[in-house]
Amino acid sequence: VMPNGCLCCRVRGDLVEALRRLAEKHLGSTELSEDTEANLDGLLIECSGLSEVLPVAQTFFADPFVQASYQLDGVVCVCDAANFEALEADEAEAAAGPAVGRLLREQLSISDVCLLNKCDLVSSVQRDRIGSRVRAVNPAIKVVPCRHGKVNLSQVLKLNSFCLDVALSLDAHFLGEERGADAGHGHGHGYGHGHGRAHAHAGFGSLGLEVDEAIDLDALQDWLRSVVEQHGNSLVRIKGVLKVKGSAARVIVQGVGGHIEINEEVSDTMGAKASSTSAAVAASRLVLIGRLLDANSMRQLRKGFLSTVAAAETTPAESSKHV
Numbered sequence: 001v002m003p004n005g006c007l008c009c010r011v012r013g014d015l016v017e018a019l020r021r022l023a024e025k026h027l028g029s030t031e032l033s034e035d036t037e038a039n040l041d042g043l044l045i046e047c048s049g050l051s052e053v054l055p056v057a058q059t060f061f062a063d064p065f066v067q068a069s070y071q072l073d074g075v076v077c078v079c080d081a082a083n084f085e086a087l088e089a090d091e092a093e094a095a096a097g098p099a100v101g102r103l104l105r106e107q108l109s110i111s112d113v114c115l116l117n118k119c120d121l122v123s124s125v126q127r128d129r130i131g132s133r134v135r136a137v138n139p140a141i142k143v144v145p146c147r148h149g150k151v152n153l154s155q156v157l158k159l160n161s162f163c164l165d166v167a168l169s170l171d172a173h174f175l176g177e178e179r180g181a182d183a184g185h186g187h188g189h190g191y192g193h194g195h196g197r198a199h200a201h202a203g204f205g206s207l208g209l210e211v212d213e214a215i216d217l218d219a220l221q222d223w224l225r226s227v228v229e230q231h232g233n234s235l236v237r238i239k240g241v242l243k244v245k246g247s248a249a250r251v252i253v254q255g256v257g258g259h260i261e262i263n264e265e266v267s268d269t270m271g272a273k274a275s276s277t278s279a280a281v282a283a284s285r286l287v288l289i290g291r292l293l294d295a296n297s298m299r300q301l302r303k304g305f306l307s308t309v310a311a312a313e314t315t316p317a318e319s320s321k322h323v
Contacts, residue, residue: 015056016063019043023069042157043070052103054110054236054257061259072256074112074159078149079104082121084130108137109206109236109289110256112161119145138289139206140239162254206289207298209305214245215284217262219308224253224260227301231290232258240286253286284309 026040047053053075060072080087088104108114114134119127131143144155220242227235238255249265286305 015059016066019059019063019066019070023065027069042073053107057110057256058259061256061261072162073157074161075110076113076115076156076159077107077111078115078117079108079130079134081116081118081127081130081145084116085126085133088133105137106236106290108134108141111138111141112159113142113144113156115149115151115156116143116145117149118147120147137205138237139208140237140287140289206287207301209240209286209288209302210283211306211309212283213309214243215251215308217244217251220251220253221262223304223308224255224262227288227304228258228260231297234291235288236290238286238288240284242284242286 022040022043045056047056050056057072057075060066060070088101116127116130116134122130127145131145134141134143142155144151224238235255236257238253238260240253242251242253244251244264247264252261252263252265254261288301
């Protein structure tokens with residue numbers, strides 16, 4: 001597919017052109033003849049050997065043609081259980097140096113599924129410890145222990161990681177841990193009714209934000225733009241589901257790196273919501289994953305997120321925004 005046989009992590013022009021050719025060849029016609037190749041069921045991009053996978057994933061958000069022709073299903077990574085702890089250790093202890101550890105954590109941050117391979121070479125205690133460390137970097141990731149890379153296809157294909165149902169379940173799982181915890185609801189810290197929880201390990205982690213009130217889309221767009229400008233190099237994934245003042249539909253936020261999409265939940269032809277869990281969400285939730293920010297930055301992010309609630313009291317919501 002690639003003209004030079006290489007999918008470069010920094011120069012994505014060849015990738016976009018290859019995706020364009022595939023779309024024109026396999027997705028261009030709805031009526032297939034005997035001479036026409038079958039439509040694509042899906043597309044797998046194998047990224048072994050790339051130092052940075054994030055720019056590849058960003059392509060599916062940044063290029064208009066690719067965005068219109070393809071839908072990113074999910075990101076899967078494979079971890080070597082036998083060597084994980086030595087490679088992912090803190091900078092002073094990392095066997096392969098701090099750069100490898102940072103790269104490993106960045107790839108975990110963007111991934112939806114982690115195949116923890118070679119589990120036959122570690123004890124069950126070590127396996128569980130590694131799983132906990134992986135989730136400390138990305139609490140939304142699904143860890144699948146395996147041997148010789150053998151897993152069910154359903155565990156790595158048709159993940160629908162960017163659909164509303166998955167966003168709801170992942171965010172609820174992430175933020176639900178704090179409900180009975182000492183962190184409480186953030187009262188006494190100047191955050192009103194906002195909830196917040198941070199997970200971190202060795203420089204990478206995540207920040208969960210939650211408010212019970214509806215938000216204003218204009219204010220959200222402005223705030224997210226400022227977040228990208230200030231912290232774009234630190235953020236790897238942003239995901240969330242929000243309720244909007246004046247609208248029964250929820251808003252889905254999905255972002256990879258500095259590219260963020262804000263879209264209203266889609267209804268089917270009968271007027272029902274496409275999500276099977278539409279009635280389950282009574283709050284607005286947002287999760288930011290990447291290089292851990294300092295305490296002051298986290299306070300500012302919580303404050304900024306809550307400012308979108310204040311704006312909702314006077315500003316009507318809009319149907320769809322793109323950042």
